[in-house]
Amino acid sequence: GAGVSQSPRYKVAKRGQDVALRCDPISGHVSLFWYQQALGQGPEFLTYFQNEAQLDKSGLPSDRFFAERPEGSVSTLKIQRTQQEDSAVYLCASSSHVVTGGVGEKLFFGSGTQLSVL
Amino acid sequence: AQSVTQLDSQVPVFEEAPVELRCNYSSSVSVYLFWYVQYPNQGLQLLLKYLSGSTLVKGINGFEAEFNKSQTSFHLRKPSVHISDTAEYFCAVSELSGYSTLTFGKGTMLLVSP
Numbered sequence: 001g002a003g004v005s006q007s008p009r010y011k012v013a014k015r016g017q018d019v020a021l022r023c024d025p026i027s028g029h030v031s032l033f034w035y036q037q038a039l040g041q042g043p044e045f046l047t048y049f050q051n052e053a054q055l056d057k058s059g060l061p062s063d064r065f066f067a068e069r070p071e072g073s074v075s076t077l078k079i080q081r082t083q084q085e086d087s088a089v090y091l092c093a094s095s096s097h098v099v100t101g102g103v104g105e106k107l108f109f110g111s112g113t114q115l116s117v118l
Numbered sequence: 119a120q121s122v123t124q125l126d127s128q129v130p131v132f133e134e135a136p137v138e139l140r141c142n143y144s145s146s147v148s149v150y151l152f153w154y155v156q157y158p159n160q161g162l163q164l165l166l167k168y169l170s171g172s173t174l175v176k177g178i179n180g181f182e183a184e185f186n187k188s189q190t191s192f193h194l195r196k197p198s199v200h201i202s203d204t205a206e207y208f209c210a211v212s213e214l215s216g217y218s219t220l221t222f223g224k225g226t227m228l229l230v231s232p
Contacts, residue, residue, distance in 0.1 A: 004161065041224050041225070042124075042208050042210075042222030042223050043208070045219045045220070048219060056219070091161070107164070110161050111160055
């Protein structure tokens with residue numbers, strides 16, 4: 001596709017439910033990032049993939065969060081046993097470049113998935 | 119580790135007035151600096167960036183920003199705003215070398231009224 005696509009656009013989950021959020025990066029992009037944006041906050045880094053390798057998962061807030069990118073293209077962020085504090089917009093971004101300091105100029109963001117945990 | 123401070127959560131301004139959105143950063147090493155804009159229900163778009171060279175950088179939609187190393191600031195300015203500039207603006211930083219992801223500020227909501 002022309003841009004980064006995320007689905008679903010909105011997700012409502014009951015507390016304790018498992019959810020899966022999908023990201024389709026721009027075709028051929030090697031780098032893929034997940035960010036969490038809580039209400040009134042800036043995006044916060046969750047995890048980074050270079051192709052299928054998860055090189056950094058230091059931002060994942062707990063072991064309930066799990067991300068994968070098995071074939072180096074589509075990525076899924078899974079949250080198990082959702083809690084109310086997981087309510088946020090989850091942003092995916094991709095880049096044709098590997099991560100260096102200047103990666104911010106080459107990042108393309110999706111519109112995000114808004115997760116609401118009741 | 120780096121951090122970004124955007125002191126103003128909201129900036130209301132009238133159409134055609136000038137505006138400045140403030141951004142200060144903290145880092146122990148040299149950094150790259152960015153401004154992103156987020157329109158309602160859309161993803162983040164890069165507005166402008168400072169990587170090196172001239173400290174005054176120009177971006178899209180008439181915005182510009184000035185890098186001030188001594189004050190560790192990267193304020194965003196526009197001489198005359200339009201209604202369509204109403205959006206959330208995020209300042210972001212990443213380290214100059216090696217592995218570094220983007221660190222964002224909390225954002226400033228620019229509200230332009232007629």
